[in-house]
Amino acid sequence: MNPNAFAHRKSALKLHLTKPGGGPLAKQTVKLEQKRHRFLFGVGGFEAVALAGETVPGGKALSPQERAKIEECLDRIFELCNYATLPFYWGRYESEEGKPMEAATIAAARYYAERGIVTKGHPLCWHTVCAPWLMKYSNAEILRRQLARIDRDVSAFKGLIDKWDVINEVVIMPIFDKYDNAMTRVCKDLGRVRMIKEVFTAARKANPQAVLVLNDFETSSSYEILVDGCLNAGIPIDVIGIQSHQHQGYWGKEKLLAVLDRYSYFGKPIHFTENTIISGDIMPPHIVDLNDWQVESWPSTPEGEERQAREITEMYEILFAHPAVEAITTWDSTDGRWLHAPSGLLRADNSIKPVYTSLMNKIKGEWWTKGEFSTDAEGNLEIYGFRGDYEISCRDIKAPFSLNGQHLELHLGLS
Numbered sequence: 269m270n271p272n273a274f275a276h277r278k279s280a281l282k283l284h285l286t287k288p289g290g291g292p293l294a295k296q297t298v299k300l301e302q303k304r305h306r307f308l309f310g311v312g313g314f315e316a317v318a319l320a321g322e323t324v325p326g327g328k329a330l331s332p333q334e335r336a337k338i339e340e341c342l343d344r345i346f347e348l349c350n351y352a353t354l355p356f357y358w359g360r361y362e363s364e365e366g367k368p369m370e371a372a373t374i375a376a377a378r379y380y381a382e383r384g385i386v387t388k389g390h391p392l393c394w395h396t397v398c399a400p401w402l403m404k405y406s407n408a409e410i411l412r413r414q415l416a417r418i419d420r421d422v423s424a425f426k427g428l429i430d431k432w433d434v435i436n437e438v439v440i441m442p443i444f445d446k447y448d449n450a451m452t453r454v455c456k457d458l459g460r461v462r463m464i465k466e467v468f469t470a471a472r473k474a475n476p477q478a479v480l481v482l483n484d485f486e487t488s489s490s491y492e493i494l495v496d497g498c499l500n501a502g503i504p505i506d507v508i509g510i511q512s513h514q515h516q517g518y519w520g521k522e523k524l525l526a527v528l529d530r531y532s533y534f535g536k537p538i539h540f541t542e543n544t545i546i547s548g549d550i551m552p553p554h555i556v557d558l559n560d561w562q563v564e565s566w567p568s569t570p571e572g573e574e575r576q577a578r579e580i581t582e583m584y585e586i587l588f589a590h591p592a593v594e595a596i597t598t599w600d601s602t603d604g605r606w607l608h609a610p611s612g613l614l615r616a617d618n619s620i621k622p623v624y625t626s627l628m629n630k631i632k633g634e635w636w637t638k639g640e641f642s643t644d645a646e647g648n649l650e651i652y653g654f655r656g657d658y659e660i661s662c663r664d665i666k667a668p669f670s671l672n673g674q675h676l677e678l679h680l681g682l683s
Contacts, residue, residue: 273589274635274654277307279671283649283660290329292647300604301638306672307588309631310597311613312542312605313352313387316379321372328477330533341630345601346612348628353541354429356389356421357397367399377428384657389429390541391436391483392418393467393637395444395451397566399622402450405521408459410450414513415470422474431479433509433541434471435464439486439494446557461497464505472504483509483541488528495534508534509541511600515551515558515609518579524586532592539595544611547576547603547621558607568603568610568621576611577622584630637671 285293315338322330330338346352354376355361362368380387393414422432424662440461441457455463471480482505484491491662498505508531512519519527547568555561580598587593589643599605602612603621613624637653655657659671 276656277588277635279655279673280650280652281653281669281671283669285643285647285649285662288665292645293643294647296643296644296647296662297640298643298660299638299640300651300653301659301661302636302654302656303659304657305631305635306369306657308351308386308539308597309349309627310351310353310388310595310598311349311601312599313342313345313380313385313489313601314355315342315601316352316368316608317355317372317624320375320379321369323372328418341601341614342613344618344620344624346383346385348624348631349598350384351386351595351597353388353390353433354380355615356392357394357396358402358573359398361421362399362417365399368421370421373423376426377425381428386431386607386609387429388431388433389421389425391433391657392421392471393451393484394436395438395449395455398449398451403448405450407454409529411454411458411466414451414454415466418467422471422478426475426478428523429578430475430477432471432486433481433483435467437485438464438482438485438613439484439490455459457578460494461501461503464494464498466499466502468503468505469591475491480504481507481509481539481541483511485511485513485542487531492530495531499534499536505536507537507594511542512540512583513542513544513558514579515544515546515561515607515611516553516555517550518545518583519618520584521582524583527589528590528592530590532590536592537594538592539597540593541597542599543580543583543597544599544606544609545576545580545583545623546609546611547572547623548610561607563608566604566608567671568615572610573622577626580623581626584627588630588635638664670673 287293319338354373377387402413438460441452442460444452468480471478487510495508548566551561584596587596598613600612602614602616602618603610604616613621615621635654641649643649653671655672659666659668
């Protein structure tokens with residue numbers, strides 16, 4: 269791909285470097301190293317909740333071996349990624365009414381924050397994994413409790429989590445018929461646009477600075493019509509979220525570009541919020557709901573791993589080249605997680621797959637700025653690099669700065 273395709277990810281910066289005692293740092297060699305991308309390369313980082321709560325799903329205590337395995341996984345994943353999604357599925361987050369998993373989830377968010385990882389909460393409202401205890405209430409009371417839940421959780425995590433998938437899969441929500449649930453009931457009453465307006469308004473009130481995402485797996489005209497209706501209704505949607513679980517085969521360049529063209533029309537940033545591409549046998553094409561494909565074993569294969577690496581790398585190149593896209597999240601850190609699919613960046617034993625190496629070569633290689641440069645006689649230095657956080661050093665002196673805008677000028681005293 270043409271390197272100029274990524275010019276919109278870069279900025280120019282003029283630095284004026286001074287000596288600790290004053291005066292220009294003239295004719296000196298300085299080292300420049302990027303520390304973090306501004307673009308969000310994400311993963312579904314649910315493991316940190318288990319680590320913080322010292323339990324695995326079901327409440328079983330973590331063994332020392334399990335803890336060590338999770339820590340190894342997270343260390344490897346966040347060498348590559350700078351963005352993590354944390355779980356807020358209501359039926360799990362608050363399986364018993366009035367007893368949310370707040371402490372463990374706050375600890376997980378802090379764990380990431382201490383490592384410079386940006387976090388997002390997913391989701392605040394969804395018909396699937398909905399709290400079953402809501403069913404005893406009237407629709408009006410369910411809505412009241414849903415909005416109160418949003419206020420509680422968005423407020424509690426303000427400053428730690430400032431990005432939220434506010435509502436998930438609304439296209440299907442009012443017609444979902446696999447089982448009865450509280451959110452489908454309410455959405456049938458209110459309609460999709462009114463439902464979205466209620467939850468987005470509550471989230472915006474709880475954290476006016478938050479980035480609020482509308483998220484869906486549906487990429488047909490149904491989602492376009494819904495997005496258009498919401499924006500015309502003045503709903504404060506910041507980001508259009510697109511899921512791309514490709515268990516039945518890679519979308520390919522043509523479909524990716526078509527989806528990007530249709531949804532960039534709205535003038536909103538686009539996040540690819542949940543991406544999976546398989547490194548084993550592809551799910552049969554006749555399966556309509558991916559959840560209906562339940563198998564005991566779904567192994568990764570050498571041929572599948574090479575295919576996964578090629579396809580994900582191409583997908584990242586296409587998305588990174590598009591100016592509307594701000595984030596890409598690979599959903600599974602390791603194989604065997606959602607639906608037991610071999611869709612991870614790592615194998616189930618945390619060993620590195622070809623896709624991990626390929627993405628590392630892109631994110632920390634081709635799309636990374638570092639090197640040695642020389643100041644002029646006035647202590648000036650001009651650089652052009654990928655936007656993000658940097659460190660500049662001369663001899664034993666180091667200083668941080670950020671490259672986040674166009675043609676900035678920065679006076680930096682190395683002292």
